[in-house]
Amino acid sequence: MDGLWQERDLPFGSNSVQHGTAVFEGIRMYTTPAGPVLFRLDAHLERLLDSAALLGIPHAYDLAALRRHVRDAAAGSGLDNAYVRPVLYTREPRLGVNLRDFHFTLGTEIWALPPDDTPSRPVRVTVSPWRRPSQLTFPVRAKATGTYVVSALARTRAAADGFDDAIQLDPNSGRVAESTIANVFLVRDGRLVTPWLEDSVLAGITRDTVLTLAGDLGIETAEAPVQPGELLAADEVFLTGTASGLVSVAGLDTHTYAAGRPVTDALSRAYREAVLGDGPHRPSWLTPVSRPTPSTSRLRGVS
Numbered sequence: 001m002d003g004l005w006q007e008r009d010l011p012f013g014s015n016s017v018q019h020g021t022a023v024f025e026g027i028r029m030y031t032t033p034a035g036p037v038l039f040r041l042d043a044h045l046e047r048l049l050d051s052a053a054l055l056g057i058p059h060a061y062d063l064a065a066l067r068r069h070v071r072d073a074a075a076g077s078g079l080d081n082a083y084v085r086p087v088l089y090t091r092e093p094r095l096g097v098n099l100r101d102f103h104f105t106l107g108t109e110i111w112a113l114p115p116d117d118t119p120s121r122p123v124r125v126t127v128s129p130w131r132r133p134s135q136l137t138f139p140v141r142a143k144a145t146g147t148y149v150v151s152a153l154a155r156t157r158a159a160a161d162g163f164d165d166a167i168q169l170d171p172n173s174g175r176v177a178e179s180t181i182a183n184v185f186l187v188r189d190g191r192l193v194t195p196w197l198e199d200s201v202l203a204g205i206t207r208d209t210v211l212t213l214a215g216d217l218g219i220e221t222a223e224a225p226v227q228p229g230e231l232l233a234a235d236e237v238f239l240t241g242t243a244s245g246l247v248s249v250a251g252l253d254t255h256t257y258a259a260g261r262p263v264t265d266a267l268s269r270a271y272r273e274a275v276l277g278d279g280p281h282r283p284s285w286l287t288p289v290s291r292p293t294p295s296t297s298r299l300r301g302v303s
Contacts, residue, residue: 013093013101020146022089022104023051027070028241029289031080031115032277036083038074039110041067043205044242045086051142052104053090059088059104066106067287073108074289081148083111084245086144114241118297122250123239125179128154128166129227132177132200132242140200151180158185165239167252176205176226184208186226186234187263198211206240206271209285213270216280219263238264246271 016022025044029036045066045287052059053062061069070086087109090102112136133140138147150168158166158180167184170177176195183204185194192214195201231237237249237257246268248261277286289293 001157008090010091011093014089014091015094015096016089016091016145019093019097020149021055021097021099021102022087022145023055023057023143023154024085025143026114027084028072028242028275029079029082029084029110030275031287034277034288035291036080036289037277038070038283038289039287040205040209041070044207044285045070045201045204047143048086048088051144054139054142055144056099057088057104058100058262061088061106068223070108071287073110075164077110077289078291079110079112080112081115082142083113084111087112087200089145099271119126122246122248123164124162124251124266125165125167125239125249126158126161126163126253127156127242128168130157130166130168130170132168134171135200136172139163139205140199143202148181155180166173167228167231168200170201173199173225174228175199176228177201177240179239180248182239182244184226184231185210185238185240186231187236187261188230188234190220190263192219192221192263192267193224193226195224198223204240204242204244206290209274210240210246210267210271213267213274213279216265217270219267220232226284236261236264237268243301245275262269 025048027041027044028039030039045063074084087107088104090104128236133147133150146209153294154166165179168180175202176184185192194207197203209219231252232255239247246288248264250257
């Protein structure tokens with residue numbers, strides 16, 4: 001793994017381009033008083049390895065190698081607030097869908113983000129007619145590039161109908177799964193509920209973080225089957241994702257939620273404290289990013 005920046009010369013005929021045969025992660029880098037940090041780096045990289053295993057993608061990386069690569073890429077970017085996306089992909093411009101026939105390598109793209117000092121505006125969502133992939137046809141725990149076509153389809157339809165996002169249902173049970181790129185939480189009588197993993201739900205790292213923080217705050221939590229009607233009966237609904245953090249839902253289709261969101265607001269504060277290192281001390285959640293020396297300033301993305 002050379003770790004040096006290269007031009008973005010991915011062949012158009014790459015199997016990952018032509019067939020969506022790649023797995024990825026999204027990791028946030030935040031500014032803290034001690035310098036930039038990557039939030040829950042190992043949890044994301046462990047899921048990347050799991051995604052590759054679920055799809056049968058061959059590669060030569062272990063957790064330590066992934067960690068070195070992503071930390072070097074983050075440091076070489078020169079950014080303090082960013083979205084970091086490591087991807088296991090194949091550059092080979094060959095046809096075929098047997099992934100064992102291809103060599104997969106690691107690349108990391110980094111996007112600058114504004115400082116995380118203001119909450120996201122509440123969004124309006126709709127229940128999408130397009131459902132999540134079935135667990136009978138795809139391992140939904142895998143974070144694969146190709147499956148996000150389904151998310152794009154649902155989000156594009158929602159935007160055309162005047163909404164910010166869409167709630168997607170499990171294709172078999174008809175229960176609530178997740179939004180197009182985020183997990184779903186609802187609050188009813190002070191109790192926090194998120195759809196269980198038995199339905200077509202990605203096991204989000206931010207989802208897990210929120211459940212942990214809710215426990216710290218003494219909030220009753222449950223991972224359970226959620227019917228669409230339960231969203232309408234909820235006192236609060238919010239979405240969680242790496243790029244966006246916690247996002248309040250202002251309304252679902254024609255239904256509008258009350259402006260007061262005490263549980264969402266409490267969890268949003270706790271989440272912000274956690275990502276900035278101001279909350280309960282969890283050393284494993286924050287990975288420092290060291291600034292590169294001039295000789296390594298080109299370190300960044302493709303290896």
